[in-house]
Amino acid sequence: MTILVTGGAGFIGSNFVLSWLTETSEPLINLDKLTYAGNLDNLATVSKNPDYIFVRGDIGDASLVPELLAKHKPRAIVNFAAESHVDRSIKNPSDFVLTNVVGTFNLLEATKAYWTNLPISEKEAFRFLHISTDEVYGSLTAEAPAFAETNRYEPNSPYSASKAASDHFARAYFHTYGLPVITTNCSNNYGPFQFPEKLIPLCVHRALSNEPLPIYGDGKQIRDWLHVADHCSAIRAVLTGGAAGATYNIGGNEEKTNLQVVGEVCKILDDLRPRTDGHSYERQIEFVADRPGHDRRYAINAHKIEQELGWTPTETFASGLRSTIRWYLDNQTWIINVTTGNYQNWMRSHYGVE
């Protein structure tokens, strides 16, 4: 028994790989292209684990992926590999189409060819778990009910459009070919190893570097936040008990405005690492131009996964954010290593020269 994980050197993928190797005794192969977001430092503690194999490569590689499947014969694939940052998708959508749409399509094709020739019992047990996002459902008004699995897809950014397209291909491979695909749509994750282009680690890093904390527009956009460890436990629950062809929404039931999130980050830092001048980090908050097409509100109705699979999150946003900020404070070398070179180019092009 073994599983193939794609994108396992990124934020959620590396948290998943680490927790998998701690919580189970099943070998895991990690296929990752190592884009700017992939970082083998995240996986240093398991690099010599005999149950762990890393392969550098692209999910869209039509010769490598079939070779890996034939060699390792996984009983499941968990597809995390993607371009994941909305702002980058607005500046340069083509990479999002290439990996999220064409890459996922090629991965589905290779998986179908492999799965078709499995013995019947292995065919039935096989799972292709496609990791997607709540952003495919579009934007909610303040009073609208949270996203359910039955909501219409209304993606608004090139990122969410590319994820929606990949979800549709995943769905079609179940309906047309019977490939046992499951799709999960999760809300905003936070936790260790998140690349500091995303709101929470960006603000921690910039607060400590005495740089402005950029709030897009009025800062009243709402996101639902889930600790990455809870997302990983949900994925394990879906792999174990999820029905082929099903979709599951995953969320933390923690809706916050961006201003609340950044305010909380500042308060925790004021407590754990106060500014030397005695002022709050909140004085570094700066309102900047809004993200084009910025979705106003996301919220997740996670009743289905709670009721069918018995999954619930264990962290609250308050406890999870505090431990996450402690992690970033204790792992400054990790931050320094990922914020050189290309990172600085992105910061300059997106936020301007400081």
Ligand code: NAD
């Ligand atoms: P990330 O950007 O941190 O990591 C993506 C990983 O995929 C990197 O290791 C990168 O090297 C790898 N990758 C990119 N293109 C590849 C390719 N063509 N072939 C192989 N590997 C490739 O992303 P993340 O935040 O960890 O998100 C992981 C998945 O979860 C994505 O599919 C994303 O859409 C989804 N998701 C993310 C969140 C979130 O809040 N971060 C929430 C819901 C869903």
Ligand code: DAU
């Ligand atoms: O909802 C799930 C999605 O969450 C995932 O599918 C994406 O991969 C992940 O990146 C995340 O998308 P968001 O766009 O919500 O995350 P981000 O951290 O980029 O932004 C969170 C909110 O904060 C969003 O409303 C934009 C705002 N923001 C972000 C940045 C980077 C700011 O106000 N200022 C900033 O500098």
